[in-house]
Amino acid sequence: xxxxxxxxxxxxxxxxxxxxxxxxxxxxxxxxxxxxxxxxxxxxxxxxxxxxxxxxxxxxxxxxxxxxxxxxxxxxxxxxxxxxxxxxxxxxxxxxxxxxxxxxxxxxxxxxxxxxxxxxxxxxxxxxxxxxxxxxxxxxxxxxxxxxxxxxxxxxxxxxxxxxxxxxxxxxxxxxxxxxxxxxxxxxxxxxxxxxxxxxxxxxxxxxxxxxxxxxxxxxxxxxxxxxxxxxxxxxxxxxxxxxxxxxxxxxxxxxxxxxxxxxxxxxxxxxxxxxxxxxxxxxxxxxxxxxxxxxxxxxxxxxxxxxxxxxxxxxxxxxxxxxxxxxxxxxxxxxxxxxxxxxxxxxxxxxxxxxxxxxxxxxxxxxxxxxxxxxxxxxxxxxxxxxxxxxxxxxxxxxxxxxxxxxxxxxxxxxxxxxxxxxxxxxxxxxxxxxxxxxxxxxxxxxxxxxxxxxxxxxxxxxxxxxxxxxxxxxxxxxxx
Amino acid sequence: xxxxxxxxxxxxxxxxxxxxxxxxxxxxxxxxxxxxxxxxxxxxxxxxxxxxxxxxxxxxxxxxxxxxxxxxxxxxxxxxxxxxxxxxxxxxxxxxxxxxxxxxxxxxxxxxxxxxxxxxxxxxxxxxxxxxxxxxxxxxxxxxxxxxxxxxxxxxxxxxxxxxxxxxxxxxxxxxxxxxxxxxxxxxxxxxxxxxxxxxxxxxxxxxxxxxxxxxxxxxxxxxxxxxxxxxxxxxxxxxxxxxxxxxxxxxxxxxxxxxxxxxxxxxxxxxxxxxxxxxxxxxxxxxxxxxxxxxxxxxxxxxxxxxxxxxxxxxxxxxxxxxxxxxxxxxxxxxxxxx
Numbered sequence: 084x085x086x087x088x089x090x091x092x093x094x095x096x097x098x099x100x101x102x103x104x105x106x107x108x109x110x111x112x113x114x115x116x117x118x119x120x121x122x123x124x125x126x127x128x129x130x131x132x133x134x135x136x137x138x139x140x141x142x143x144x145x146x147x148x149x150x151x152x153x154x155x156x157x158x159x160x161x162x163x164x165x166x167x168x169x170x171x172x173x174x175x176x177x178x179x180x181x182x183x184x185x186x187x188x189x190x191x192x193x194x195x196x197x198x199x200x201x202x203x204x205x206x207x208x209x210x211x212x213x214x215x216x217x218x219x220x221x222x223x224x225x226x227x228x229x230x231x232x233x234x235x236x237x238x239x240x241x242x243x244x245x246x247x248x249x250x251x252x253x254x255x256x257x258x259x260x261x262x263x264x265x266x267x268x269x270x271x272x273x274x275x276x277x278x279x280x281x282x283x284x285x286x287x288x289x290x291x292x293x294x295x296x297x298x299x300x301x302x303x304x305x306x307x308x309x310x311x312x313x314x315x316x317x318x319x320x321x322x323x324x325x326x327x328x329x330x331x332x333x334x335x336x337x338x339x340x341x342x343x344x345x346x347x348x349x350x351x352x353x354x355x356x357x358x359x360x361x362x363x364x365x366x367x368x369x370x371x372x373x374x375x376x377x378x379x380x381x382x383x384x385x386x387x388x389x390x391x392x393x394x395x396x397x398x399x400x401x402x403x404x405x406x407x408x409x410x411x412x413x414x415x416x417x418x419x420x421x422x423x424x425x426x427x428x429x430x431x432x433x434x435x436x437x438x439x440x441x442x443x444x445x446x447x448x449x450x451x452x453x454x455x456x457x458x459x460x461x462x463x464x465x466x467x468x469x470x471x472x473x474x475x476x477x478x479x480x481x482x483x484x485x486x487x488x489x490x491x492x493x494x495x496x497x498x499x500x501x502x503x504x505x506x507x508x509x510x511x512x513x514x515x516x517x518x519x520x521x522x523x524x525x526x527x528x529x530x531x532x533x534x535x536x537x538x539x540x541x542x543x544x545x546x547x548x549x550x551x552x553x554x555x556x557x558x559x560x561x562x563x564x565x
Numbered sequence: 566x567x568x569x570x571x572x573x574x575x576x577x578x579x580x581x582x583x584x585x586x587x588x589x590x591x592x593x594x595x596x597x598x599x600x601x602x603x604x605x606x607x608x609x610x611x612x613x614x615x616x617x618x619x620x621x622x623x624x625x626x627x628x629x630x631x632x633x634x635x636x637x638x639x640x641x642x643x644x645x646x647x648x649x650x651x652x653x654x655x656x657x658x659x660x661x662x663x664x665x666x667x668x669x670x671x672x673x674x675x676x677x678x679x680x681x682x683x684x685x686x687x688x689x690x691x692x693x694x695x696x697x698x699x700x701x702x703x704x705x706x707x708x709x710x711x712x713x714x715x716x717x718x719x720x721x722x723x724x725x726x727x728x729x730x731x732x733x734x735x736x737x738x739x740x741x742x743x744x745x746x747x748x749x750x751x752x753x754x755x756x757x758x759x760x761x762x763x764x765x766x767x768x769x770x771x772x773x774x775x776x777x778x779x780x781x782x783x784x785x786x787x788x789x790x791x792x793x794x795x796x797x798x799x800x801x802x803x804x805x806x807x808x809x810x811x812x813x814x815x816x817x818x819x820x821x822x823x824x825x826x827x828x829x830x831x832x833x834x835x836x837x838x839x840x841x842x843x844x845x846x847x848x849x850x851x852x853x854x855x856x857x858x859x860x861x862x863x864x865x866x867x868x869x870x871x872x873x874x875x876x877x878x879x880x881x882x883x884x885x886x887x888x889x890x891x892x893x894x895x896x897x898x899x900x901x902x903x904x905x
Contacts, residue, residue, distance in 0.1 A: 130738060156688030276655060283736050298737075494690070496671050496709025498737075504665075 131159045132499060133489075134287055134297040136267060136310055138164025140183070140241060141461030141478035142303030143248040147196045148486040150255035154494045161295070162252070162261045163287070171246035174205045178240060180329040180438050182356060182364045184343070184472030185237045185244075188565040189479035193244075197254075201247035202239055208357050209234035213343040214426060215546075217531070218398045219539045220407045222546040223425050226560055235560070236472070238343070238356045238364065244475075266290040270300070270313045275455040285456050285500070299500035300457045301485070303478075306447055308463030314454050320447035320466070323528065325351050326374040327444055327469060330365045331435030332389070337361050344428040345470070346393055347531040352470045353392050355428050362435070365389065366469055374441045382434055389431050398534060407543050414551045444468055446525055448518070452481075452510040456500035460485060465517050471524045473563060477517050480565060485509050516565070637783070638722045638750050639775040645823065646702070646773075650725030653703020654733055659821050662855060662862075663705050663769065666797070669853055669862045670768055670873065671709045674795050677849070677875050678764060681793065689714025694763040697787060699751055699780075700770030704730030704744065710766070711744035718762075724748040755783040764793040771798040771836070772829045781843040790880040794845060797853070797873040801830035804869040817857050833868050837876075845876040 133149060135142050146162040149155055185193070185207075193199040211234055216223030228235055252259060271286040284296040302310025311318065332355065334340070340357040351368035358364050367377070367389070377385060447466035452459050461478035492505040500506075530542050549555055652658045678691055685692040692714035698707045701719030703726050711717045711734070721727050727748040734740040747754070765784050774780050784794050799809050806827050813819040831839075837847045852868040855861075 153687045157686075158688065493688070493712075494675075495668070496675070496712040497667075498708075498712070504668075 129293070129295045130284065131161045131295060131297040133158065133160045133299045133301060134285075134295060135160070135162045135301045135303055136287070137302065137304030137308075137461075137463070138162050138166070138245075138261070138263070139303065139305060139461070140244050140248070140475060141482060142301075143245055143252065144192070144196065144198075144479060144482045145301060145303055145460060145485070146259050146261070147198065147248055147251050147255065148192070148482050149489065150252070150259035151196060152486055152490045154490040157258065158493065158499075160259045161297070162259065163265045163267060163289075164261065164263050165266045166263065168261075168263045169242060169245045169249055171205065171242065174243065177435055177438070178206075178331045178358050178362055178364070179242050180331055180364070180435075180440050181241045182238050182358070183241055183244065183475040184356065185239050185479075186473075186476045186564045187234075187236065188483075189476045190237060192479050192483050193247075196248065196251055198244070198247040198251045201250050202243055205243045205247065207237050207239040207243070208340075208359060209237045210341045210343050210357050211235055212341065213345070214428075215345045216347070216425060217539070217543060217546065218346055218348045218392075218396075219534050220399065220403045220543040221411070221425065222407060222543040222550075224546050224550040224556070226556060228560075236343075236564070238358060241475075267309065270310065272314065272454070273456060283501075297500075298456065298498060299489075302457065302459040302463045303461045304463055306445070306462045306466040308459060310457065311449055311459050311463050314457050314459075316449050316451050316454065316459070318447055318449045320445060322443065322445040323368075323468065324370060325368045325444045325468075326371050326441045328365070328367045328369065328374050328377050328439065328441045330385075330440075331358070331438045332363045332365050332386075332431045333433040333435065334361055334363060335430045335432040338429050340429065342426075342428075344393070348392060349398060349532065349534040352528075352531065353389070354470070355393070355431075356472075363429075363431075365434075367392070368444060368468070368470065371443070378439050378441055385439070386431050386433060393428050394430075400536065400539075402536060403539050403543060406540055407547070410544055410547055414547060418551050446521070448521060452513060453503070453506040455503065458485060458506055458509065464513075465521060467521050467524050468528050470528060471520075471563070473520055473524065476563075476565075477520065480516060481513055484513055520562070636750065636752060637774045637776050637780045639773065642773040642775075643722050646723045647725055649821065650703070650723060650729055653705060653726065653729050660703070660705065661860060662819050663702075665860050666768075666853075666855075666862050667706060667709055669864065670706060670766075670795075670797055671713075673851070673873055673875070674710065674764070674766060674793075675713060677793060677795070681791075682763070686714065691715045695761060697754070697758075697762045697765045699765060699767040699784075700773070701730060701746065702726050704734055704746065706766060706768055707744050707746070708734055708740055711740050715743065717744045718754075719744065719746045720749055720751065720754055721746070722748065722750050751780060751783045751787075755786040758787050760787070760789050762787050762792060763789055764795065766795045768795065768797040771796055771831060772825060774829070777831070777836075777839060778843075781839055781845070785843045785845070785878060788878045790878055792878050794840070794876040794878065795873070796836065796876070797871065798836070799825065799830045799871055800869055801827065801832050801835075802869050805830055805871075808870050812857075813855075819855070819857055833872055833874060836874060840876050844879050846879055847874060847876045849873075849875040 132155075135146050135149075138146075142162060142164070146160060149158075149160050190199060193202065212225060212227040213235060214223060214225045226235065252261060266289065267287055268290050269286075269288040271288070273283045273285060274281060282296065284298055285300045287295045287297065287300065289295070300310065302308050302314075304310055337360045340360050340363060343354070343356050345352055345354040348369070350370055350373055353367040353369075354365070356364045356366065367374075369377070377388065380388065445466060446468065447462075449459060449464045452464050460481035462474065464481065465477055467474050467477070488505045488509045489499055492499055492502065497505065530538065533539075549559075649659060653660055655661075656664055674696075675691060678694060682691075682694060684690045685694070690713055691710070694715045696710055696715045696717050698704075698710070698717055698719040701707045701721050702723075704719055707717045707719040707730065719727070719730060721730075727746045730746045734744050734746075765788055767780070767784070771777065771780070788794065799805050809830070810825055810827055814822045814824060833850045837850070840847055850868060851873050852865045853871040853873055854863050854865045854867075855871065856863065
């Protein structure tokens with residue numbers, strides 16, 4: 084059933100759809116558009132070229148990216164965000180709990196937007212090495228660049244990213260407008276074909292009663308996207324029976340903290356991501372019940388739980404240990420200088436005040452990223468398990484490609500939302516990139532969720548073999564860095 | 566979209582039923598005996614054509630189809646397009662190939678104009694230029710040009726098409742200011758707007774006109790010196806008969822049956838000679854190809870079927886060795902751009 088769902092994802096996702104299906108559902112949605120004829124006289128003032136719904140990391144990056152594009156100069160762009168404006172004159176002393184791992188590809192996008200300078204001035208932590216190992220065996224894999232000098236990726240707090248992008252947006256305020264504390268209550272879709280007496284634009288009705296029109300609506304409103312729901316885009320999604328507990332950890336002693344650690348426990352992966360020489364961020368995905376228990380623990384017991392999760396070997400079994408070491412010996416004969424010694428992460432002494440939070444985890448993928456005059460990006464289109472740190476990067480990848488596609492369309496004089504051809508190009512390209520990544524992350528999650536001996540043996544051998552093959556590791560890193 | 570195209574192909578191959586037009590059902594079966602210069606195969610084809618299709622009135626199969634009249638407009642063509650006037654903006658309908666041709670024609674026009682005038686403004690690269698779109702139909706090409714910043718005047722003798730075009734562009738405030746339409750002929754316009762346009766675009770129009778000399782002369786009148794003339798049309802070869810008429814109209818239904826008349830096609834050499842006699846310099850000719858499976862156009866070297874042509878109005882009377890005298894006001898025309 085699982086593979087069928089993946090196959091369905093692949094078939095629905097990467098094929099070209101019959102446009103009639105879209106027209107049909109567009110017609111269903113367009114029934115409601117007849118009511119707004121009387122607003123057509125005032126709609127000129129409120130007709131935008133692009134409205135981006137959702138001002139998180141990905142939505143704000145999209146607004147910046149469109150605003151800076153030279154072919155889109157003169158287009159009217161609006162960003163709608165339900166929360167308040169996130170400004171950060173000074174970085175707060177304490178770290179916030181929600182962090183993201185920013186790949187070099189995303190860092191390139193952010194520096195092209197001019198936001199990376201702000202981020203570097205505020206706070207970001209590059210790391211050079213990543214160690215991923217199993218709790219049920221000795222298998223481990225390390226990723227690093229050749230000489231440990233180059234950075235692999237960066238850990239940045241989400242608030243810092245949004246604040247940096249908001250600062251850049253302010254410099255574009257002449258043609259990118261932002262409305263904060265604005266909630267959308269309804270979307271009305273246009274008919275895909277030209278019908279007289281009906282408005283051919285997407286109508287966005289706000290909570291304060293105003294109606295805006297746009298030629299293209301971009302939905303960047305998160306995993307429970309209203310745009311996606313209202314457009315009736317079918318989504319393949321399931322909940323993992325896991326929640327993630329995040330916290331800020333104080334290390335026992337200052338260290339050159341430039342390694343990211345992740346250990347796969349049978350209940351779920353626990354990860355420690357460096358924030359500074361003395362602090363790290365914790366992301367512990369575990370069952371709902373265990374997560375709640377962890378939140379209830381007092382600080383000392385919580386810290387003990389973390390340390391033992393990283394350090395203890397209680398899940399090892401004799402069989403697996405022997406098999407694992409045999410395999411490792413065999414590999415070392417074949418490839419003498421492969422394999423790495425297992426290092427242990429730094430021990431934790433305390434946690435940041437009031438910084439334990441939990442949130443549920445799930446997987447989601449929209450089968451279509453586009454409709455007539457609509458596109459969805461970021462978590463609205465795809466939602467992954469945090470174990471690979473790819474969620475934000477996939478979203479930034481969407482931003483980069485959609486901007487490129489819209490820029491080219493504008494230079495060809497096309498209507499940005501109407502001609503499905505360039506939107507389809509965006510959807511095909513991004514689904515081709517996102518689906519394998521999401522499938523791999525889901526596979527990893529399921530593979531490591533059990534401590535049954537055969538599966539453990541399989542993944543032990545697999546991990547050790549992958550660790551022994553530098554070209555394969557380089558491929559993985561290159562794919563994840565895009 | 567693939568399935569639709571394949572179905573169309575299969576259907577066309579299996580059943581050669583004809584396109585029924587509600588307006589004109591009469592078959593013009595007059596076959597003129599005088600065809601001294603036609604080859605026998607051509608005659609055979611014409612006769613088969615007449616027998617195969619009813620519906621739109623067939624052109625007389627005389628050799629010299631175009632009479633030298635004072636008007637470029639052919640009433641039979643006007644009637645034909647009147648019937649299809651409402652279908653211009655149905656992206657999957659009869660005009661789908663024209664919509665996808667924008668991917669070639671808009672960059673062709675845009676890049677050649679940019680070569681000559683430079684980018685005027687970011688976001689509106691062709692701002693400040695005036696373009697005349699002859700035979701604009703429903704505005705399929707006028708709208709993208711308008712979005713690039715030009716002031717477009719689209720003219721078409723078919724009133725219904727002009728009305729459709731006006732309605733379609735009326736919703737978008739950007740286009741409303743920049744794109745205007747007028748239901749008139751080129752001759753009528755040439756009297757009012759002498760030397761008024763930086764460029765004239767006649768895309769898929771020349772093969773529907775009655776008198777090409779009048780057309781070239783009017784274009785020469787309305788263009789500013791050094792202005793550009795862009796034409797896309799179909800070559801007059803056996804290959805264009807097979808692909809442009811038999812395959813496109815009868816087998817694959819890419820365009821409705823009867824849209825084109827092979828006799829009115831013109832080869833690039835003939836067109837070039839004609840334009841040069843009216844004071845134009847042909848700067849580029851590129852072949853275009855339509856792929857019926859993907860519905861997309863692409864550039865190609867071979868001009869045997871469709872081709873695009875860019876000509877520039879000479880700034881003074883063409884004299885040997887003096888055609889490229891520098892003018893104070895206008896930039897040096899660019900070279901042919903490579904579109905591969």
